Amino acid sequence: MDMSEGAGRTENSERVPTGISGLDEMLGGGLLSNSVAVVKGAPGTGKSCIGMEYISKGIRDYGEPGLIITFEEFPRQLYRDALSIGFDLRDFERQDLLRTIFTTPAVFLREIQQPGGIFDRTIEEISVKRVFVDSMTQLERITQDPVELREIMYTFLNGLLRYNITAVVTQEDAYITGNMSVAEAGLSYIVDTIIQLRYVEISSSVDRAIFVLKHRASDHDKRIRRMSITSSGVKVEAAFEGREGILTGNPYVSRRVRRAEEFFK
């Protein structure tokens, strides 16, 4: 069975713009409607910033109420972090356009499964269209058994998709640079879109890189692009031109560029 074809999912090619400068262009217009996208990366690469901006822009620019589910960071920390990139989550909550649920994976999994549970009620109360879950890695607290964990993730994501919502979830990479794994607990096979964030060391400083590893049944930008986090949100910039080995975290100047540099010496 293809785990990406959950029962609640609607078949369409509609796009849900993230609203993030440059990212929608990479995604051919946005995320697939009623789908789940995972943003993977090491701590500090900007996963939560992408999620918070996706929710905030949805509310502010597209009139789509949002739900944030946080398993680790306290909402008060998210409110603070969101403010530093230009979004006032508390204000959205006051306007009943957002809920930030702080809970444990075990409690939330049970709520998703519970008919009329807190998840169902929250979705209905404010007509949620966008969900951000931070982070799926925390589901590992429920079980260490990989088969069971995969089933839990599958249940969890299909529970999210019962409603006509589009979800962004995060997953933490264990390695800061270098090694890169794709499919912890099979999550990468279940989701429709994988956005990978990486640290890249260039000339003794660390940059952030972003690329779209998977975007089901869609054409997308295959380039690795530079990403920055500013006081007005996430900016996806130009590709790393003239460098190779970006994914290793230690890129080198490509032979073509080196020859050109030697030519001009």
Next chain:
Amino acid sequence: MLDFENLDPQVGAFVEEYIDSFISWDLILFFHENPYTVGSPSSIAMSIGRLGSDIEPYLERLADKGVLAREYRGQGGSETIYAYKPEPDFEKMVIEFKRALKDRASRLIIVSKVLQKEAGR
């Protein structure tokens, strides 16, 4: 100086009614700052650095007073989860309570009152 009468009467009434221990103090501020928390006693306890068994009676008391909503889950409703459901007036009072805590004299009065309550239990 530590006379309860020197405290803002509204804050005094709030402390009298809701802050019967340092745990209820922690819980009220925690839920106020993280208003859509949903959790079991053990998960909430972890968030405020306490023991689940220690905070359970206080969660129950806050639920009895209508500050928290409680729902029963699991086989035969054996597990309870709690969420914050305060009236707007209660939220206003928490804001006043927080303001009072920033004032050293008021804070000392409140601490002494809570210590008194804890000693009397």
